[in-house]
Each structure stands twice: as C-alpha cells, then as structure tokens.
Amino acid sequence: MTIEKRVNAFVKLGEFLSQFQTGGIQKNEGIPLNNLFFDAFEMQIKRAKETNGWFTEENILYAFNSWSNILNYNNLNNWTTAYRLNNIDPKNIGVIMAGNIPLVGFHDFLSVLISGHSVIVKQASTDKYFLPLIAKYLEKIEQEFKGKITFTEEKLTNFDAIIATGSNNTARYFDYYFGKYPNIIRQNRNSVAVLTGKETDKDLQNLGEDIFRYFGLGCRSVAKIFVPKNYDFDNLFKAIYPYKELINYIKYQNNYDYNKAVYLMSKFKLIENGFLMLKEDTSYSSPIASLFYEYYENEDILKQKLISEKESIQCIVGNQKIKDIVPFGETQKPQLWDYADGVDTLAFLQNL
Numbered sequence: 001m002t003i004e005k006r007v008n009a010f011v012k013l014g015e016f017l018s019q020f021q022t023g024g025i026q027k028n029e030g031i032p033l034n035n036l037f038f039d040a041f042e043m044q045i046k047r048a049k050e051t052n053g054w055f056t057e058e059n060i061l062y063a064f065n066s067w068s069n070i071l072n073y074n075n076l077n078n079w080t081t082a083y084r085l086n087n088i089d090p091k092n093i094g095v096i097m098a099g100n101i102p103l104v105g106f107h108d109f110l111s112v113l114i115s116g117h118s119v120i121v122k123q124a125s126t127d128k129y130f131l132p133l134i135a136k137y138l139e140k141i142e143q144e145f146k147g148k149i150t151f152t153e154e155k156l157t158n159f160d161a162i163i164a165t166g167s168n169n170t171a172r173y174f175d176y177y178f179g180k181y182p183n184i185i186r187q188n189r190n191s192v193a194v195l196t197g198k199e200t201d202k203d204l205q206n207l208g209e210d211i212f213r214y215f216g217l218g219c220r221s222v223a224k225i226f227v228p229k230n231y232d233f234d235n236l237f238k239a240i241y242p243y244k245e246l247i248n249y250i251k252y253q254n255n256y257d258y259n260k261a262v263y264l265m266s267k268f269k270l271i272e273n274g275f276l277m278l279k280e281d282t283s284y285s286s287p288i289a290s291l292f293y294e295y296y297e298n299e300d301i302l303k304q305k306l307i308s309e310k311e312s313i314q315c316i317v318g319n320q321k322i323k324d325i326v327p328f329g330e331t332q333k334p335q336l337w338d339y340a341d342g343v344d345t346l347a348f349l350q351n352l
Contacts, residue, residue: 001144003085006114007076009142014071016137020064037137044129052126053251055102059214063102066333079336080114083350088116091352094159098166099124101214108163115349118148120159161352184348186341190223190284191315191331197228204239206329210317212243213332215252216288219314220331224284224292226302237273247275256289284312
C-alpha cells in the first residue's frame with residue numbers, strides 16, 4: 001500500500017470524526033460509510049461513559065474533535081514527507097496502550113499504520129471501545145489495511161518491535177520483558193507551567209484548560225506550577241473560577257474530599273477554593289483535584305532545573321523563551337509531530 005493511500009484513508013477518518021464535536025453530534029450525510037458506522041460510534045460513546053466514570057461525553061467528544069482537526073491532508077502530508085516511508089520493510093509492531101484519557105494510544109496506532117507496518121494492539125481495559133471501531137472504518141475505507149490491524153487481550157506474540165506506555169512500575173516490567181526487542185517504553189511524566197505574575201486574565205483562564213481538561217489525568221495536563229516569590233494566587237483562582245462545576249462531578253468530588261483529608265491529617269499547608277487545592281511540593285505528579293506549586297527566585301536557574309529534570313516533564317507551559325514551550329490552553333492540542341516523551345516515533349519505525 002502506498003503512503004498516499006494510507007494518508008488518504010486517515011484523512012477520510014478525520015472527516016468522519018468531525019461529526020462528533022464538543023458542541024454536539026451532527027450527522028453529515030455526505031460522509032462515506034455513515035450508514036455503517038455513525039450509529040455504532042454513538043453507541044460506543046454511551047458504553048465508554050458507562051464503563052469508565054472519567055470518560056464524560058464532553059471529554060470523549062473533545063478527543064474526537066481534536067483528532068478530526070489534526071487528521072487533514074496538509075498535516076498528514078507535511079508530517080510524513082519528512083521521513084522515508086515509501087519502501088518500508090513491513091514489520092509487526094506491538095503497541096501496549098494506556099487508558100487514562102480517551103484515545104490516548106491513537107497516535108501510536110496511527111504512526112505504525114502510516115509508516116507501512118502492521119500493528120498488534122493491546123488496549124487498556126479503561127479505553128477499549130473506540131479503536132476497534134476506528135480500525136473497522138479504516139479497513140472499509142482502504143481495503144489494503146485488512147490483515148494489518150490486530151487486537152489482543154492475551155500476551156503479545158509474533159512481534160518485531162514494541163511501543164509500550166504505562167506507569168513507572170509497568171515500565172520496569174516492559175523493560176524486563178521487551179528490552180531485547182527494538183522498543184519505545186514510556187513511563188510517568190507530568191506537565192508544568194511557569195508563571196511570572198505578569199500573565200493576563202486570558203492566559204490564566206487558558207491555563208485552567210491545561211489543568212482541568214480530562215480531570216487532569218493526561219500526561220500533558222498541568223500538574224504543577226512554578227511561581228515567583230510573593231505570587232498572588234488570588235488572580236489564578238479568579239481566572240479558573242468557571243471550572244467550579246467540576247466539584248459537582250462525583251468522582252472528582254470524592255478525590256477532592258479524600259486528598260484534602262489526607263493533606264489536613266498530615267498538617268500540610270493548603271491554599272484552596274472549594275474545587276482545587278494548591279500544595280507547595282517539589283514533586284511533579286499531583287493527585288486529582290490538587291495542583292503542586294514551587295517558588296523560584298531566578299528564571300535562568302529555573303530553566304536549568306527544568307532541563308536537568310526533563311525526564312519527569314512532558315510539557316512546559318508559559319510565555320517565556322524556553323525551548324518547545326507550549327502556549328497557555330494548548331497542552332491538549334498536540335500536533336502530529338509532538339511526540340510523547342520527545343521520542344520520534346516515526347523515525348523509530350522508519351529505521352526498523
């Protein structure tokens with residue numbers, strides 16, 4: 001199958017997903033194969049919501065909407081033309097996926113297929129409804145994808161390389177079992193924001209999106225902020241106030257209450273507003289409904305710290321002149337070439 005056919009198939013998938021927007025689901029009769037797949041996708045949204053309490057309809061549709069915006073011809077063509085993908089020697093690539101947010105493993109799935117390899121997918125039980133249906137759509141749109149996509153719930157076998165994503169503990173397990181194969185093994189990372197106190201209200205409102213989208217469960221979700229001495233947290237709390245309704249969501253509320261009780265029993269000093277707790281902490285991974293903060297005195301020293309601890313950081317958000325810094329509100333809108341952990345997945349697949 002040529003790279004052009006692969007690109008065109010994913011463009012069609014993007015057009016299909018464009019019917020599922022955060023503003024509502026609206027069927028477009030001009031979309032190919034709607035009679036076979038539109039109602040099925042609606043049903044799977046309901047099933048995912050019932051199975052995983054963190055998968056609200058809004059967050060599922062946000063994920064669909066994001067991918068529909070990314071999967072257009074210009075993006076896919078610009079991305080793939082930077083690599084040599086026309087004459088790949090096809091291999092079987094095992095992909096072990098996380099399940100923390102909807103379609104979190106889709107980029108690996110896309111990368112393997114767009115590169116010309118075959119994919120063997122082991123999904124997380126918490127996010128198992130959408131990708132098999134997407135695979136069926138691709139096989140109908142482009143017949144040559146048939147036989148190149150396999151799903152399994154068993155131990156992975158018959159693979160030539162591995163891409164695996166999990167926690168720090170599972171990463172050690174992956175390294176033990178798959179270390180002898182060509183691999184990309186990812187573990188826990190979190191995102192941070194660097195504030196100066198000069199941010200506009202709009203900047204801080206957008207930071208709320210980086211903090212609260214997907215309830216903060218994504219590796220691109222901001223879990224910690226760096227602030228200058230004497231930073232005024234009132235401005236931040238005012239800007240993120242529109243997110244107050246999160247506390248009415250029972251799973252979020254339970255985490256808020258539990259973590260607050262733990263903090264108070266441990267006599268930690270907290271700053272909180274009824275739906276988010278701020279705790280001074282040098283760690284990067286804050287619990288749900290919490291945001292860690294750390295003071296800095298010198299911006300240059302902070303930049304060096306972020307470089308030295310880059311293995312713990314997925315994204316850096318802010319307005320400063322820092323390499324690959326992400327603008328406020330954009331962490332959950334990565335481009336095709338924004339690789340997780342900074343590891344170029346397509347280069348890895350190209351060179352197998």
